[in-house]
Amino acid sequence: MRNVSIHYGDLVAVDDVTLSVEPGSVLALLGPSGSGKSSLLRALAGLEPLAAGQVLWDGIDLSTTPVHRRNFGFVFQDAQLFSTMDVGRNIAYGLGKLPRHRRQERVREMLHLVGLQGFEGRKVTELSGGQAQRVALARSLAPSPRALLLDEPLSALDRSLREHLADELARILREVGTTAIHVTHDQDEASTVADTVAVMDHGRLLQRAEPDVLWRNPASRDVARFLGFSAFLTNDQAAALGWVGRLGAHEVLGIGPRSLELHDDGVPLPVTSQGFALGEVEIGVRLPDGQGATLTAAERTTAPQVRVRLVSGAVTPA
Numbered sequence: 001m002r003n004v005s006i007h008y009g010d011l012v013a014v015d016d017v018t019l020s021v022e023p024g025s026v027l028a029l030l031g032p033s034g035s036g037k038s039s040l041l042r043a044l045a046g047l048e049p050l051a052a053g054q055v056l057w058d059g060i061d062l063s064t065t066p067v068h069r070r071n072f073g074f075v076f077q078d079a080q081l082f083s084t085m086d087v088g089r090n091i092a093y094g095l096g097k098l099p100r101h102r103r104q105e106r107v108r109e110m111l112h113l114v115g116l117q118g119f120e121g122r123k124v125t126e127l128s129g130g131q132a133q134r135v136a137l138a139r140s141l142a143p144s145p146r147a148l149l150l151d152e153p154l155s156a157l158d159r160s161l162r163e164h165l166a167d168e169l170a171r172i173l174r175e176v177g178t179t180a181i182h183v184t185h186d187q188d189e190a191s192t193v194a195d196t197v198a199v200m201d202h203g204r205l206l207q208r209a210e211p212d213v214l215w216r217n218p219a220s221r222d223v224a225r226f227l228g229f230s231a232f233l234t235n236d237q238a239a240a241l242g243w244v245g246r247l248g249a250h251e252v253l254g255i256g257p258r259s260l261e262l263h264d265d266g267v268p269l270p271v272t273s274q275g276f277a278l279g280e281v282e283i284g285v286r287l288p289d290g291q292g293a294t295l296t297a298a299e300r301t302t303a304p305q306v307r308v309r310l311v312s313g314a315v316t317p318a
């Protein structure tokens with residue numbers, strides 16, 4: 001994508017985005033609702049006209065290549081399976097040119113890949129949401145597309161299934177070695193599935209980085225906030241809470257839900273709230289300068305304050 005902009009009337013949905021995907025790697029487009037991720041993905045597919053810029057494959061401009069000739073596979077939020085066909089025929093849909101026995105072999109291979117061996121004859125109306133998404137993935141991979149475009153493929157599933165399928169999707173994409181672009185608003189999902197994460201907001205590309213670099217060094221406070229770092233401390237403030245690292249002159253430390261830990265010798269901080277996340281207690285505390293932060297604990301506290309130590313954070317430009 002080179003200097004790509006997409007407009008809907010006066011609205012600038014995508015604003016001058018330049019991004020590339022290495023062959024065989026997975027790129028996540030991550031951003032809040034309305035940040036332009038789906039518009040960008042649709043433009044790659046040829047489904048959205050560009051106001052400016054180019055989509056290139058191997059240096060060749062695709063502007064005159066229609067959707068069906070781009071040889072990209074798609075997976076959407078809802079599986080969009082053909083309800084009148086069984087699972088096997090859904091997966092074989094794009095394999096028209098192959099002889100029958102090769103089609104059947106390919107369907108078996110794909111079902112094995114997505115962990116649904118023996119499902120060929122199932123009605124698609126008798127699949128769970130997670131199974132339907134696996135079939136949709138198998139169908140899109142069957143004709144060996146040169147790239148796979150995934151638009152929030154897991155977001156209609158419940159959380160535990162989503163987390164499990166994100167791991168599975170990461171494995172499957174690596175196994176097939178396909179180039180893929182995965183749109184999601186979920187920070188953890190992006191980091192699990194992708195080799196590289198591109199963070200978008202208001203149509204602009206804010207940062208492109210490998211997941212661990214993104215979490216350690218967000219490019220701005222906006223990126224850090226989107227990742228869940230809610231407070232920002234100077235070097236002296238961080239050191240006063242027990243942090244042993246050192247910040248540069250123009251850096252602050254972003255404080256996220258894993259940055260603070262309960263510690264008997266820690267600094268006492270007032271408790272402001274308590275809630276649950278994934279079965280653990282999230283304790284809200286007020287930092288010495290008045291900013292709010294959270295930490296996770298095994299159980300609720302009845303005390304008005306807890307002792308905490310700052311163990312990690314995201315080094316962010318001030």
Ligand SMILES: Nc1ncnc2c1ncn2[C@@H]1O[C@H](COP(=O)(O)OP(=O)(O)OP(=O)(O)O)[C@@H](O)[C@H]1O
Nearest residue numbers: 008011013031032033034035036037038039040185
């Ligand atoms: N067909 C359309 N016509 C007009 N405006 C649109 C259209 N599609 C998207 N938009 C607008 O463009 C902006 C970007 O939308 P887009 O769907 O690309 O964002 P997104 O990051 O994928 O959001 P979500 O995660 O909610 O799907 C939004 O402000 C949206 O309202």
